[in-house]
Amino acid sequence: MMENLNLFTSTQDVIKEALTKLGFNEEMYELLKEPLRMLTVRMPIRMDDGTVKVFTGYRAQHNDAVGPTKGGVRFHPEVDEDEVRALSMWMTIKCGIVGLPYGGGKGGIICDPRTMSMGEIERLSRGYVRAISQIVGPTKDIPAPDVYTNSQIMAWMMDEYSRLRENDSPGFITGKPIVLGGSEGREKATAQGVTICIEEAAKKKGFSLKGARIVIQGFGNAGSFLAKFLHEEGAKVIGISDAYGALHDPDGLDIDYLLDRRDSFGTVTTLFENTITNKELLELDCDILVPAAISNQITSENAGNIKASIVVEAANGPTTTEATKILTERGILLVPDVLASSGGVTVSYFEWVQNNQGYYWSEDEVNDKLRDKLVDAFNNVYHTSETRKVDMRLAAYMVGLRYAAEASKFRGWV
Ligand SMILES: NC(=O)C1=CN([C@@H]2O[C@H](COP(=O)(O)OP(=O)(O)OC[C@H]3O[C@@H](n4cnc5c(N)ncnc54)[C@H](O)[C@@H]3O)[C@@H](O)[C@H]2O)C=CC1
Ligand SMILES: O=C(O)CCC(=O)C(=O)O
Missing domain, CATH: 3.40.50.720 (NAD(P)-binding Rossmann-like Domain)
Structure with missing residues (x-):
């Protein structure tokens, strides 16, 4: 039999197994087997040579029972819809494993920033925020960096969102430069x-x-x-x-x-x-x-x-x-x-908390908090793997999904 290389369907299989092991029913699987929302956007961008190129991008929001959705934005030529879907599902699980008050989201644009000028990347980043602005925001869905995106791109996106909303919104996105409300320690x-x-x-x-x-x-x-x-x-x-x-x-x-x-x-x-x-x-x-x-x-x-x-x-x-x-x-x-890889979103959460309270922590404080969460998370997953006699991936899915599943249940969705 050919191996399944489709990230979305192979993730669904593990989600199903994890929910069954946790004792949730088919309805819970129906809810969590794909994102609640998936937006596809097409963005016309003026290139440096005067021509217009239309780029395709996505934003997936897997489950927002626990809280706003959260996850990075990827700029890569091989971005595709199923990959973004799977990435948003993994974010739900990641946030659950480290106990963050978020569900999973993820975005991507099909492009190759290695062949684009800074001006073209800036216009594309701003165009993406305009295109997805209705479904994102500091209490709805909070983007961050991922492959081939960085703090400069986060800064342009934050600036564009703040202009649209006509108020400064540092909590709209994480992974920002320190001077714009980024957190010490997020880059690393x-x-x-x-x-x-x-x-x-x-x-x-x-x-x-x-x-x-x-x-x-x-x-x-x-x-x-x-x-x-x-x-x-x-x-x-x-x-x-x-x-x-x-x-x-x-x-x-x-x-x-x-x-x-x-x-x-x-x-x-x-x-x-x-x-x-x-x-x-x-x-x-x-x-x-x-x-x-x-x-x-x-x-x-x-x-x-x-x-x-x-x-x-x-x-x-x-x-x-x-x-x-x-x-x-x-x-x-x-x-x-x-x-x-849950350290990134954990410090993104710390960044968002600092933005919301307007008071900023030292790098040591951030790192100590990160270590506490990650050591606990590792041992929790390892222990689950040992006691339930399942592999580490299934154990991680069990630990992470329980959060979103229980929150969905308390809300009366399932
Ligand atoms: N940046 C973050 O905070 C987080 C990143 N990740 C994951 O870590 C991985 C790397 O992300 P970043 O380091 O942020 O990206 P990056 O854009 O900083 O670096 C990507 C690296 O992958 C290499 N690469 C790209 N295409 C490749 C290919 N076809 N074969 C081999 N290498 C290739 C690039 O040359 C580069 O060295 C991704 O899977 C990302 O989703 C996960 C959690 C958080
Ligand atoms: O920092 C974040 O919010 C998300 C990071 C991310 O996209 C990931 O963990 O894959």
Whole structure:
């Protein structure tokens, strides 16, 4: 049988299994099996050469029983409707795992910002906010950064929304620059959360991070800060990659140099001749493998060849259902995306809280609060996996979905 690479339908299968294990009925599955709302927008944007190009974008809102929906916006040529749907469903689960008062949302625009000027990216970012303005807002749905979007783009989006509403609305979006109400620690939060999960996973496997060999796919916001943190903890980062290729040195790469040379899209390998492929990178001999780029990277084809004893998903959806089974059967500890990458949305929540109260915290305060939430979340999912005898992904879905399901029940929706 062909492996299911459709992120939306494969997510539905795990949601169904998790709800059944939790004892919810078919009606609950009917409610949670897809987003409550999915908006498709077409945005005419004036390009620098005077022509008009029409871009397509999406905003999905999975479930808002717990509170406003929350999730990033992705600018990528391969964005598609089903991917955005699945990403919004994962956000509901992520927020539930760390106990945030949000449901899941997610957005995306089909575009390649690497080939666009700053002016074109600004006009597209503002156009997107105008197009989705009716369904978003600080108490409705709060966007944030994701692949190929950053704090500058969040600033333009916040400015556009504030103009539309005729009042300053920092709580409309998170991941903003500090001077516009961004939170200390948000930029590094996803990697910080992944690092905490790696520390906890290593404890369970009984080894120290000092000298542990790490491979990271992706050298953007998540991957590059992660390489820095693990390098600082004494681990040996022996492989990294970007969209164009991968670098490998069994004695450890020069992380400080690579961090200094990477561009704002997380590209660094184009500076080197001696590269390997992303496919080869994933199969390198190492202790911990961290996919931190895009989806469907570990499949039934390569899961049997993964050498790591811990796989931590910093990216959303990097491992297929079939590959999850194979890794689990092989005794590899898999820390699923909805847990491992929840540091980003956790500090986004802290940013929103700070915007709402107008009083800002120090980076240490943010990091301490983040650590408390993530250590609890990791142990909760791990414990569920052990006691219910289910794999870590199913355990994470059970922990995360319970929140949205119970809130939907209390509201009388099901
Ligand atoms: N930025 C955030 O706060 C969060 C990000 N994530 C997830 O982490 C992953 C990475 O996101 P960011 O680091 O924010 O994005 P980014 O845009 O900063 O970096 C993306 C990285 O992936 C690489 N990449 C892109 N296409 C690729 C391909 N076809 N093959 C291999 N590498 C490729 C890029 O070269 C770059 O190094 C995504 O799956 C994202 O959804 C998850 C939670 C929060
Ligand atoms: O920071 C946020 O609100 C959302 C981050 C996100 O999109 C994700 O965790 O995939």
